[in-house]
Amino acid sequence: xxxxxxxxxxxxxxxxxxxxxxxxxxxxxxxxxxxxxxxxxxxxxxxxxxxxxxxxxxxxxxxxxxxxxxxxxxxxxxxxxxxxxxxxxxxxxxxxxxxxxxxxxxxxxxxxxxxxxxxxxxxxxxxxxxxxxxxxxxxxxxxxxxxxxxxxxxxxxxxxxxxxxxxxxxxxxxxxxxxxxxxxxxxxxxxxxxxxxxxxxxxxxxxxxxxxxxxxxxxxxxxxx
Numbered sequence: 001x002x003x004x005x006x007x008x009x010x011x012x013x014x015x016x017x018x019x020x021x022x023x024x025x026x027x028x029x030x031x032x033x034x035x036x037x038x039x040x041x042x043x044x045x046x047x048x049x050x051x052x053x054x055x056x057x058x059x060x061x062x063x064x065x066x067x068x069x070x071x072x073x074x075x076x077x078x079x080x081x082x083x084x085x086x087x088x089x090x091x092x093x094x095x096x097x098x099x100x101x102x103x104x105x106x107x108x109x110x111x112x113x114x115x116x117x118x119x120x121x122x123x124x125x126x127x128x129x130x131x132x133x134x135x136x137x138x139x140x141x142x143x144x145x146x147x148x149x150x151x152x153x154x155x156x157x158x159x160x161x162x163x164x165x166x167x168x169x170x171x172x173x174x175x176x177x178x179x180x181x182x183x184x185x186x187x188x189x190x191x192x193x194x195x196x197x198x199x200x201x202x203x204x205x206x207x208x209x210x211x212x213x214x215x216x217x218x219x220x221x222x223x224x225x
Contacts, residue, residue, distance in 0.1 A: 005203035007033040018048035035078040040089030070100040077106035084117025129161040172199040
């Protein structure tokens with residue numbers, strides 16, 4: 001198993017969600033991955049936003065966030081897509097990625113098996129993880145988990161990106177056996193971080209990135225928390 005990635009959730013360390021300060025703070029804290037939520041405004045411009053956009057409200061531009069991120073080295077960018085059907089906006093987004101040359105340092109998330117939209121049309125050669133819809137009553141059934149993984153692979157995903165409440169040791173074991181990435185979100189409690197790290201997930205997302213990094217450092221060293 002490789003290094004477990006520490007993903008800085010939008011709004012990390014007490015910053016505003018979907019603000020440039022959140023991106024800057026994640027970089028300052030040396031997170032492995034910076035998460036941004038992406039929507040499109042009334043002019044099809046990509047902006048930072050989790051919930052449906054409101055009129056007469058200022059939203060930071062994705063372009064400005066990418067300008068900040070592009071100056072880093074080695075960090076990854078998680079583009080959590082809250083909209084997938086604005087083809088004009090998506091094409092603009094692709095132009096941004098190409099301008100800042102971050103194609104190989106980012107991946108898309110926020111996509112289940114039914115909501116790909118125009119993403120695969122505009123970004124056919126990009127990396128995707130999926131928030132696949134799972135039946136919580138079957139998450140200890142190896143056959144069920146394998147079926148989900150095989151379906152996700154066929155759909156072009158490289159891994160699962162799951163709410164941590166759907167992750168148990170069996171899910172992690174099967175993903176590891178199949179060589180399928182398993183990212184988890186959003187974890188704020190130290191005990192849960194520790195358990196997920198022990199099971200062997202590939203990434204953990206948290207707003208408290210410093211606590212997460214502390215847990216992962218001690219996990220790697222085999223130290224007790």
